[in-house]
Amino acid sequence: MKVTVKVPASTANIGSGIDCLGVGLSKYLTVVMEDNDKFEIIFKQGFNRDILLDENLFYTGAKRIFAKAGRGFPLVKITMVTDIPGSRGLGSSASAIVAGVYAANAYLNDLFTEAELISEASLIEGHPDNVVPCAVGGFTISMMDNDVTHYHKIVPNRDLRFITAIPDYELPTKLARSVIPKEFSRTTLVTQLQRACFLVGALASGDIRQLEIATQDLIFTPARKDLIPGFDAVTSNAMAAGAICSMISGAGPTLIAFATHNLDCIAAAMRQGFTDAQINSTVEILRADTKGAVVITEI
Incomplete structure (x- = not known):
């Protein structure tokens, strides 16, 4: 067999x-x-x-x-x-x-x-x-x-593409989880829940215009981004080049952007963000x- x-x-x-x-x-x-x-x-x-x-x-x-x-x-x-x-x-x-x-x-x-x-x-x-x-x-x-x-x-929306910037270092999931705070305010949790529900609705309807606000994470990202050198440059470069949203992929350290156009420009901008932080990376445009x-x- x-x-x-x-x-x-x-x-x-x-x-x-x-x-x-x-x-x-x-x-x-x-x-x-x-x-x-x-x-x-x-x-x-x-x-x-x-x-x-x-x-x-x-x-x-x-x-x-x-x-x-x-x-x-x-x-x-x-x-x-x-x-x-x-x-x-x-x-x-x-x-x-x-x-x-x-x-x-x-x-x-x-x-x-x-x-x-x-x-x-x-x-x-x-x-x-x-x-x-x-x-x-x-x-x-x-x-x-x-x-x-x-x-x-x-x-997902058929036009949506996923641009991944994969740095040449690893970030073990155990370490990424260890930095998450144990307690959060009621306001933080309610806002996070609102955004997650809105995100599901946006993706289910195919209306991806408001993914930027819906994907903003108040819990994991603030704690983890310092474990990812180049985070600010890569994500801000992606948005400036035309991405709909940009975030940590999973536990990181890969950073991912969602986009429907300007794909090559976004990919180059994300690569440059890691380069400016003196980090080699592989950038790919995925479906x-x-x-x-x-x-x-x-x-």
């Missing part, structure tokens, strides 16, 4: 939509799992080192599904290829977990439903905001209740992925 899984990247914590809003993006992790006479994992393009088994989130996801089915991990060769950079706020962890649970389920002849797979993946990740867009694509609103993930999917995880099974 041979299973191939292709899973998109994602951006989450969209502005005011902390831990609940995400979008699938057109960068991908592809994993092939096939019968073999021994267990082995091969890392190809996109990996600068082999990942230890207990740190390999594809293996973690697949093992959880096999265990849920009462099965041990089969003898397989796993080949992994990616263009999603790790620890950059583009859903590399979630994409690996999703690939693992979907691949294992295909090996089990689709024993579990997609809803069950998404809930299991969210439990591993700890929150669903990256997992859901990696699994189903599009713009997603998600939440967890009693270990079950619930979500809605919206196809929304609306398919999510794709699984091909060969018997």
Whole structure:
């Protein structure tokens, strides 16, 4: 048996939509799992080192599904290829977990439903905001209740593009979360909730004209931006060049801008922002992925 899984990247914590809003993006992790006479994992393009088994989130996801089915991990060769950079706020962890649970389920002849797979993946990740867009694509609103993930999917405005400025340094999610204050004022929380609701309405209706105010985050961004050298220059450059909004992607350090025009100018301006901070970066213009995880099974 041979299973191939292709899973998109994602951006989450969209502005005011902390831990609940995400979008699938057109960068991908592809994993092939096939019968073999021994267990082995091969890392190809996109990996600068082999990942230890207990740190390999594809293996973690697949093992959880096999265990849920009462099965041990089969003898397989796993080949992994990616263009999603790790620890950059583009859903590399979630994409690996999703690939693992979907691949294992295909090996089990689709024993579990997609809803069950998404809930299991969210439990591993700890929150669903990256997992859901990696699994189903599009713009997603998600939440967890009693270990079950619930979500809605919206196809984004077809003209919307996502410009990512990826600096050449990592920002571990654990560090990014550690700087968040423990308490917030009632006014801050109410304003944040208003903006998040407005953001969902804007994206659901396709009216993206007011995304700038709707995406302004009062909670995570003020605490995290000092961990991202070049933040002010990159985001302000993006807006000056014509972006609709600009923010941290996920936990960072990637910065992302939403736009419908002047794409090359915005990309150049964002790159220059990091350059002015003496930081090398890779800037890409991405589309929304609306398919999510794709699984091909060969018997």
